[in-house]
Amino acid sequence: MPKRLAFIGLGIMGGPMAGHLLAAGHSLIVNTRTRARAAELLSRGARWADSPAATAAEADFIFTCVPDTPDVEAVVLGNNGILTSARNGMIVIDHSTISPAATRNMNEALRARGAILLDAPVSGGDTGAKNGTLSIMVGGDEGAFEQTRPLLGHMGKTITWCGPSGAGQLTKLVNQILVSVTNLAVSEGLTFARRSGLDEQKTLAAVSGGAAGSWQLSNLGPRMIAGDFKPGFMIKLQTKDLRLAIEAARQAGLELAALPLVNRLFEQAIREGRGNEGTQALFAVVDELAHRQSPPEG
């Protein structure tokens, strides 16, 4: 049976994700900050609503995909927010990457009205969104997850229930710690190779297939060497996620070392005007900082 769906936030990720739900034959109501972004979906049969509250009013599943914690809070808790239309059985699925603690608070607020929030951040970038091959990490009520899973299947390939409310966001932050510190490994390894006079292509060929191998090395390594810093995932978005990870680590009483280090290096990248470059530009920052000194000998 077609379900009544709503989607709020039709950006570079949300736009194609909403398109997959519409293509699957579901009724879809949409809302986004800039109405022009909805034009294509409206031409394909989606209906427009003027506020998050109006968008949620006639839908059973409300998907959100907006930039940051305050944006989700505005959509859920604000004037004309989803909460004002909340009712029994309504499920809100938030695809944004935001604070786990704020997620749990919003879930509590919705639960008080009989609704449920699932946190469902994604990885896989705009390519994954377009191709419906995202990884989706879900936290929140497991029964609501089971109800929602077939819909998530239109947008993602690897869909994992990670645990209670906030667990999806925490898992996404684990993902971002792994991605960033592995990126730092690749950046330092290739800086060492370049500045030791090695042929970087030969080095990549020699080390990529074994215990040193990673997605970051195979996918970003060649772009680092070529100086191709066109964005896959932008540095300014990576630093947003790292700030969330640092905040969550602090709340868990954890003092980490590599996470703050890589965060400082990305902040340096932003000061250098690299915020809109891809995360592989970390290599340029690491390389530049590493040989600021002149060689002590020879």
Place this chain on the structure above:
Amino acid sequence: MPKRLAFIGLGIMGGPMAGHLLAAGHSLIVNTRTRARAAELLSRGARWADSPAATAAEADFIFTCVPDTPDVEAVVLGNNGILTSARNGMIVIDHSTISPAATRNMNEALRARGAILLDAPVSGGDTGAKNGTLSIMVGGDEGAFEQTRPLLGHMGKTITWCGPSGAGQLTKLVNQILVSVTNLAVSEGLTFARRSGLDEQKTLAAVSGGAAGSWQLSNLGPRMIAGDFKPGFMIKLQTKDLRLAIEAARQAGLELAALPLVNRLFEQAIREGRGNEGTQALFAVVDELAHRQSPPEG
């Protein structure tokens, strides 16, 4: 035509490597610090010689595989070292992981007698040595490399000529920087997961397949979670290689950040008596240091 080969250093790596050369039908002379280690090869037809000089005297290709820089220097430059038997056309292939600068010096010394040193450190561990599936990173004269390549093919699967003398060692150090900092990424990511209350198995399943993925995550992650610190590659050997990398970085005038950080953490592991554990025990050190503080809230 069978070649006259020699192998010096029959440890956990050198023993099985020499065995592959013997099995391929070559004449083999051997020498190692503890003669009992040669017993199996001698029973299969290898001949014993009492010193590196005597071992090298009748061979065209002399392979060495010993623990550290001073050990290779003793074997090559010492009293009764290979250098005293050096002659035109002799090729010495050093499989040890040692200083690139010391490698270049020994190559110069051998070149003065018409012989050639190839640096050919390996990765792939004792399993790779036993199965003949090592990665071999070779530096030195390219013609000598081409002559030696068929012999290396008995011991390794991925055989890369990396550049002039020392380039094999430098490439191995790049490999070790990548391996160690990626290990740190996995250790911090899983510490964050555990101390945030996530189910670690679910977390691994959710993140391993995407941009966060690495050999370290897939192979060491499950052992970290299980608290299984049995050695694949021992921490005390990893720190030896990291010291070589730090020294080589200094000689190249480089100031890196993640390499010294992970080196300090491995040194902490050794202070805790973990030197004979596998490198995945870095997780235990990172986890312990991270939550030394008590949570500031809640």
